[in-house]
Amino acid sequence: MSADQLHRPPCVFCEIVAGRLPCAKVAEDETTLAFMDIDPGSDGHLLVVPKRHSTDLVDISADDLTATTLTAQRIAKVLSTQLGADGVNVLNCSGAAAWQTVFHFHLHVIPRYLDKTRDRLELPFEPGAGAAPEDLAKHASLIAAAL
Template sequence: MTTDAECIFCKIVAGDLPSEKIYEDDRTVAFMDLNPGTRGHALVIPKNHAPDLLTIEPDELAAVTQSAQQVARLAKERLDADGINLLNCCGAEAWQTVFHFHMHVVPRYTDDPLQLPWIPEAGDPDEIAATAALLRD
């Protein structure tokens, strides 16, 4: 298993730091976020260390996504969540604070006060088309 001795999430995987684990399989661990946005906010991580979305192996990413789906189902069924946000932050400018890939599973409730940092507004169609052209193969 790939680990980073300084990584707090690697320490959780190793059992060296306490956590409120809620799900685990052979490749992933899910535990409660210590700074929850809503009731039931959990983090899903690969047991192998990968700093972010751009470095995680595809099969590890798939394993995390499948586990996040399982945790989302648990939140929906056991916490009566009205919806679920899955969120990954890649890089400090995108609010990543722990550099071990992780996916936030954030249960949403009809009257919860949590707001994401932006409000969608219509974009400029020409700029959208130009950007799409840059991203195509």
């Protein structure tokens, strides 16, 4: 174990996966665990995590990412029938600047409701503002060149 690992606090999601911390479990298979978010943005907001630790979207293996995404999709398919959701957001925050607070890759599966008494989320930005075509082309070019 490295000196960094000795001084790093335990990963809360790894502790949940290991059964050392409680959770309201929704689904589990050999690769993933889904459980209710303790600070939900809407009724039924839950998290899907890979059992194997990875820090974020950049760190996760393709196999674990696939399994986590498929579990999120399986759960999203039942939210309208079981909870009356009018829609679903699937959200990943990768890095502190992107609002990640637990540094173990996870997907938020967030049922959305027209009834705002069941849905406390609001958009953090205003869609529809658009971007200049030259800015879009510049960013596309830089990203494409790096791929």
